[in-house]
Amino acid sequence: MILLDVFNRKWITENAREIIAEYPSGITIRQLHYRLVARGMINDIQHYKRVVTAMTMARWDGVVSMQSFIDRERSMYGETKDDEKDVQSEIDNAKNQIEAWMGSYYLNPWSNQDNYVEVWIEKKALQGVFEAPCKENAVGLAPCKGYPSLSFLYEAAYRFQQAGKKGMNLVILYFGDFDPSGEDIPRSIESNMARLGLNIDVVVIALHPAQIDALHLPGVPPKQTDTRTKGWDGGSVVELDAVEPKLLSQMCRDAINEYWDEELHRELIKKTEEERIIFREELKTFVQGLGKEGDKNEL
Secondary structure, eight states: OOOOOOOSHHHHHHHHHHHHTTOTTOBOHHHHHHHHHHTTOOOSHHHHHHHHHHHHHHHHTTSSOGGGBOOTTOOOOSOOOOOOOOHHHHHHHHHHHHHHHHTOOOOOTTTTOSEEEEEEESOGGGHHHHHHHHHHTTOEEEEOSSSOOHHHHHHHHHHHHHHHTTTOEEEEEEEOOBSHHHHHHHHHHHHHHHHTTOOOEEEEEEOOHHHHHHHTOOOBOOOTTSTTGGGOOSOSBBOGGGSOHHHHHHHHHHHHHTTOOHHHHHHHHHHHHHHHHHHHHHHHHHHHHHHHHHHHHHO
């Protein structure tokens, strides 16, 4: 019996529009593909190409906004500036900046915490999903793009070393695919960081088999091109992209909160308020001095 392939352009477009609405900051084509797989579409190159074609036509036809998709693999460097400036507008902007500086004093939220935390994700394509919860909690976000390079790890080691000197516990909250490589990457990170002299606790937040079962995420056979597939006994594999973005963001928030001490934060707020008074007074004195210096120059 021949089964009818219902995953045509109409099906892709209708489902894509619903999924795109969940990503106000934009979504990648590959990310959309995995979300469509979670809705039942076949996970192969043929159907991925259908998604590419359908979304290309949908954008040209105006069915889907051009702003709906992002390309994290290609980015612009620098800017050709050609806007004209108005002196009065610049004066007003400068005044606003001075006013903002007067109230800008704050202490780093994690400076008196017991833990130093970063969020590492396997895929750069999911960066937009994790940016908000990390920014809200003042936590660094590191897209690894698979196995992180030694250069990437070396730069990260410096950050962790500085925190370690203050006696902080070093923690990486890791989010990755449930597949042979995705399961091995955290081990690799922890092992290589140890070779760089750091004892870092790499905590895998997702994906776990229990989460896959609870969310009813569809799996596919592991890639035979992955050299780690031979030793894989985890069964079907699932992409992290298949999880709804709001849920991933909340998982990130919850994981960060596990390492956050609210009582220590209240102590930090009190100290910040006390030091902000000193900061404002010093700035006022400095600005007033600049005005007097300007009068002397005019004479």
